[in-house]
Amino acid sequence: MRRSEFRELADHVFGPALSHTYAQDLVLEEIGGMTAEQALEHGVPVRSVWTALCDAMDVPDSARWEIPPVQRHR
Numbered sequence: 001m002r003r004s005e006f007r008e009l010a011d012h013v014f015g016p017a018l019s020h021t022y023a024q025d026l027v028l029e030e031i032g033g034m035t036a037e038q039a040l041e042h043g044v045p046v047r048s049v050w051t052a053l054c055d056a057m058d059v060p061d062s063a064r065w066e067i068p069p070v071q072r073h074r
Helices: 003-014 016-025 036-041 044-056
Strands: none
Touching: 003 016, 003 036, 003 044, 016 036, 036 044
């Protein structure tokens, strides 16, 4: 998983404004008490950061990994 995929999924799951806020401000104990942005900067694997963020926000597995093709930004 790449950072661009992380951002695209976060925007899809949480909405652009909240995804930015969560990534910047939400402390994730699962990844050492860092925010998602801090963890990414410290080299924590992107998939681990995404999983920790989804776990913290109680996102069901079914909503974590797939963006419908018509909603993709590519």
